[in-house]
Amino acid sequence: xxxxxxxxxLDTMRALLRQLPDDxxxxxxxxxxxxIEDAESTIRASYAGHRRSGNLEKGLFTNxxxxxFGTTAVLKNRAPHSYLFEVGTELDRAGGTxxxxxxxxxxxxxxxxxxxxxxxxxxxxxxxxxxxxxx
Amino acid sequence: xxxxxxxxxxxxxxxxxxxxxxxVCPDGIQYAIADPAAQRFVLVxxxxxxxxxxxxxxxxxxxFVYLVKAVLPESRSSNAREAARLIRARLDGSQxxxxxxxxxxxxxxxxxxxxxxxxxxxxxxxxxxHWGGQYSILVQRTN
Numbered sequence: 539x540x541x542x543x544x545x546x547x548l549d550t551m552r553a554l555l556r557q558l559p560d561d562x563x564x565x566x567x568x569x570x571x572x573x574i575e576d577a578e579s580t581i582r583a584s585y586a587g588h589r590r591s592g593n594l595e596k597g598l599f600t601n602x603x604x605x606x607f608g609t610t611a612v613l614k615n616r617a618p619h620s621y622l623f624e625v626g627t628e629l630d631r632a633g634g635t636x637x638x639x640x641x642x643x644x645x646x647x648x649x650x651x652x653x654x655x656x657x658x659x660x661x662x663x664x665x666x667x668x669x670x671x672x673x
Numbered sequence: 674x675x676x677x678x679x680x681x682x683x684x685x686x687x688x689x690x691x692x693x694x695x696x697v698c699p700d701g702i703q704y705a706i707a708d709p710a711a712q713r714f715v716l717v718x719x720x721x722x723x724x725x726x727x728x729x730x731x732x733x734x735x736x737f738v739y740l741v742k743a744v745l746p747e748s749r750s751s752n753a754r755e756a757a758r759l760i761r762a763r764l765d766g767s768q769x770x771x772x773x774x775x776x777x778x779x780x781x782x783x784x785x786x787x788x789x790x791x792x793x794x795x796x797x798x799x800x801x802x803h804w805g806g807q808y809s810i811l812v813q814r815t816n
Contacts, residue, residue: 622791626706626716628744628801629793639706640718640740645807649721649738 558666567609569658574600574611577651581613584643593617615644675774675814677722680737683772684810685717687763688741694759697752698743713745715760720807734778734813742787742805750790753802757788764808775812782809 578600585594597617603610615621626640660670681704688694688702695701700711705718721738741764743756765783785807793799 621789622803625740625742625787625789625803626718627791628746628803629791629799637706637709640716640720642718642720645738646721649723653723 562662562666563606563608565662566659567604569655569662570609570611571602573651573655573658574602574613577647578613580647580651581615581644584647588623588641594620594623613648620644675816677719677735677737679773680735680770680775680810680812681717681719683770683775684739684741684808687767687770688715688717688760691759691763694756694763697756697759698745707744715741715743715756715805717741734811735775737810737812738784739808739810740787740805741808742803745802745804746799747802748798748800750802750804753788753804757786757804757806760805765806770810770812772812774814774816776815778811778813783807784809 578598582595582598585598588594594615594617597615597620599614599616601612601614623638623641624644627638629637663670685702685704694715698713698715700707700714702715702717703711705716707714707716718740719737720740721736723736725734725736741760743753743760745753745756747753761783764781767781768777770777770781783806787806788804791801791803793801
């Protein structure tokens, strides 16, 4: 006697599973884009409070790449003194500033944005019925 | 009640106990901005602090990221390099951090290195070496 297991709705499930990566990619893209834009505008606004030449703000840019597999976003500052500004100076620079402490603008902002983005991406996966474990 | 300054203080104490590091950086371990008279020192500053509310219910995990760099006013980089090596040897993988009100949850970890040469705009011969890293400290409140 032949034994047959019939599962109704399998075709629907297959279709949903095929669709899942597209949905995740599209929603994930908006999450990544939103957080990188927030981080960039926060950093830009903080730089404005330290404005001398405006080069720190001019050097800030986001490189956003989207593909059918996902989205990557890289926020950079190409101003030569941006790193020195971030981690602090020792010498008297640009007239009378003296020793300057680390500005702590770019790195902390990006760290906060990354944490918020990860939390939103985890929430996205869980909304789609996936379980996320680990750090 | 745990407070975050205890982790700052514990990190400073850990570095201040390193005689070899103090020999290279005799003006000591300074926080945020060095004393005006200090020339050869290690600078520590807190870059980030976050509380993980999901960890172990009410006993929050807390993550800190510190900038730790040697600052030496010289053209040659050999002393700064040695100081950075000593900082790494002291901190990276260390489980010796003792902060009041906290327990260390993982060894201290270097997450990024820092090396740059600052040049005096009015005297290009005058340079300052900055060499060290960013260090991550993960702790849990115990009270």
